[in-house]
Amino acid sequence: MSAPSRIDSFQRKVPKIHALIIGINKYKQPHLHPDLEGCVSDAKSMLRYFTDLGVPEDHCLCLYNEHATRDAILNAFMNHLINNPDIKPFDPIVIYFAGYGDSMPAPESWKTADWTTGMILPHDASTIDEKQCYNHGIPELTLRFLLYKLSQEKGNNITLILDSSQFKRNTRGVRSRSSHDPNAPSIPDTLDLELRKSLSVDFPAETEHELASKLSSRSFMGPTLETHILLAACKSQERAQEITNEDFDLGDIIEPKASGVFTTALLKELRKCDLSTMSYATLTRKLLADPASYIIQPQTFQCEGRDRDRLVFSVQNSILKRDIGVVQTSEKGVYRVNIGSAQGVVPGTEFGVFYPDPKPSHASSHTDSTSTPRMILAATDVGPTISQLRNLRSNGPPEIPIDAYVTILRYNDHDGVRIWVDEAVRQDKFWQGVLMKLDPLPIVWVASRINHSLELFLSNGDLELRGSHWIPGQFGGPHTLKRAMESGELVNRIDAIVYFYFNLKVQNDQAPVRDKLGIALRELKAGSTSQRSPGYEAQGGDLFGDNVLAGTVATLHADLDKVFGLKITNNSEHDFFPYVLYYDFEDYSVGSLYEPPGRTTRAQLLAGTSMTIGYGPGTSSPFQVDFTNPKSEKEYGAFVLLVFSEWVDLACFLQDSPLTTDSFSNERRCTEYRPGIWDKLAWDSLVVRIEMVKGK
Incomplete structure (x- = not known):
């Protein structure tokens, strides 16, 4: 049962790994948390593997038994990992914990999905500290x-390995790594608050948003923010x-004992x-395909994280998931990849660029799977199947060779609207009350x-608001x-x-017909007329132009003397009810250019056909392209x-516009959109981003 001491000779070396390894057999309150037998030996086996x-041994900080106190574990996160200057961007980081886990009711203000929080128990769990405060475990929110x-x-090349569990109920004959103090006081809202504040992740920050939206059926510490890959011992x-190690032929206990x-x-x-070809997903499939016959109770090993197709301890993709070719465009610092919104890319998705050393020290010219990205690119213009990337961290990005490729580092497609608040607003009680x-x-x-x-600022006591638009890093004029x-x-x-x-971010992640939809903007001229209206x-x-397919920004010229119409196309096999909306970044208004006449009508956009808006058959009106603010x-x-x-009520x-000086009514006339609301429907969307400039 003990882990083998030899590592296969073909195994690639990964000297860049930095690890925090924690193993706890003995707890300070053994009457509440009885001694375990195999956690320290497991932790030492993990160290020996690295x-x-x-991996240099000084890259690994090990905390065993009485050295794995609550303060020591938190300090290790800060000093050995977060503030460690020797860890370079995207170096592999491994955090391993073997010991007791627990779960308790969460403070109401934490807003967890199931009103409970899992935790890992340090050596001094359930003791009273020098401030006469109860030592709780380290909860999920803090982690x-x-x-x-x-x-x-x-x-985010981070692997979290947890050999512990949070399930309270004990089963006879099973030695499990979960423990609970039945007399533990409730967790205070302020537990680890000062630590969280010091991390510059403020309320209700992305981590809290993640915890609140996490499905209760997920594993403890299952990632949803692309922060890490979780390898866990079991389901929630x-x-x-843990089991005793025996020589079944002789009946003797062998080392380690458990x-x-x-x-x-x-x-x-x-x-x-072979770490050069093994992904996290494949590793987990192999583990699940070879269940241990000595397990007394069901124990399903878990692997969670959006990047499970990455190679183990790497940010590069496994061979089963094709690398993405990248080409440099005619515009310096702008690159193109054949992947877009249909594959989950959004503006802000980060890509790592890899390519072989031009002067390799060995015969092979392939990129080392342990390599970190040579530069980071961010998606700025995203179409259904094509995206343009820019280097937002450098004014003079280098040219990249023809054999370069990219992998996605972070999708950055969080559901919420991301808002940054200046410190002066945070300190103002009136505006804090509003927020x-x-x-x-x-x-x-x-x-x-x-x-x-x-982003929100304070200006002479008022709130100054600036909103982003289609140019990365640039914001519109203040309101x-x-x-x-x-x-x-x-x-x-x-x-x-x-x-x-x-x-505006609402889209069908499956993109079932996005590449079958089309929209064209046409200038109109007066044609035949009737008694009712001009044609x-x-x-x-x-x-x-080509901006719809490429996902780039189309330039239009404001002109009050002209009128325009649209032609929308459906090359799919389905009939649809079409809606065309216009989002105006200047005043945050949203108007309708076309919507079906009513729920009792038939679908207007038939399979394999087109329809026009503002001209041709039908009664829809043309529209003008002009500035909302005449001074723009x-x-x-x-x-x-x-x-x-x-038919859908939109x-x-x-x-x-919510910025008008008159009183603004925000009474919503239908159920607000929420993810999953249209799951029973076939639906999709297409977005055309525009910049409007003064007429020629």
Whole structure:
């Protein structure tokens, strides 16, 4: 049963790994948490595996038994990992814990999905500290804050390995790694608050948003923010078991005397696999395909994380998931890849660039699977199947060779609208009161001014708001919300701006027909007339050009003397009800350019056909392309085509500008969009991003 001491000779070396290894057999309160037998030996086996891989021993901080106190574990996260200058961006980081886990009711303010929180128990769990406070375990919220900060500082090449469990109920004959103090006091809201504040991840930060939205059936510490890969001993309702190691032929106990079922199986597989080809997903399949016959109770090994197709301890993809070719465009610093929104890419998705050393020290010219990215690119213009990438961290990006490729490091497609708040606003009690009332909205409050939609400043006591548009890192002119307004009206106006961004992000992740949809903008001229209304005919070409397919920004010229119409195309095999909305970034209004006449009508956009809006058959009106603000030099907007297999009420998407000086009514006229609301329908969308400049 003990892990083999030899590592297969073909195994690649991974000297860049940095690890925090924790193993606890003995607890300070043994009457509450009886001694375990295999955790320290499991932790030492993990250390031996890493040193056999060529990892310098000083890259691994090991905390055993009485050295693994609560403070020691938290300090190790900060000093050995987060603040360690020797760890470079995207170096592999491994955090291993073997010991007791537990679960307790969570404070209400933590807003966990099932009102409970899992935790790992340090050596001094259930004791009273020098401040006469009860020593709780380290809860999931604290661990998520630490992992989020670590991923921001060092990249998300992080593997969390947990050989513990949180299931309270004990089963006779099973030695499990879960324990509970029945007399433990409730967890205070402020547990680890000072630590969380020091990490510059503020309320209700992405980590809290993640915890609140996490499905209760997921494993303890299952990632949803792309911070790490989780390898766990069991499901949330199972027990992590440890067993006695015996020589079944002689009946003798062998060293180590006990070990965890999960750690033993994991190390056995890791030692014999080829890390240059083994992904996390494949590793887990192999573990599950060879269940241990000595397990007393069901124990299902877990692997969670969006990046399970990465090679183990790497940010590169396994051979089963094709690397993405990247080419440099004619514009310096701009690159193109054949992957887009249909594959989950959004503006802000980060890609790592890899290519072989031009002067390799050995015969092979292939990129080492342990290599870290040579540069980071971010998606700026995203089409259904094509994206343009830019290097946002450098003004003079180097040219890349023809054999370069990229892998996705972070999708950055969080559901909430990301808002950055200046410290002066945070300290102002009036505005804090207003922002607190936004709590139910789909908002992620961010600590850094990177990849966010809105930013809020204090200006002479008023709130100055700036919103992002289609040019990465650039924001529109400031808008001011007056302190003199009623608190409720201020909340309504900010609510409308939040939903402007939130609803604009709504898309079907499966993209079932996106590549079969088309939309073209045509200038119109007066044609034949009737007694009822003038007729219009299209002239000239499609003013959107190739920007719809490429996902790039189309340039339009404002001109009050011209009128325009649209042609929408459905090359799929399905009939659809079409809707065309226009999102105006200048004043955050959303208007309808076309919607079906009513729920009793038939689908208008038939399979394999096109229809026109503003000209040709039908009664829809043409529209003008002009500035919302007459003083503008440039404005931004978006045409959004949505198609559904049934009639849908989209009234809640439409709104007047929340920035008008008159009183603003934010009464929504239909159920607000929420993920999954259209799951029973066939639907999809197409977004055309535009910049409007002064007429020629």
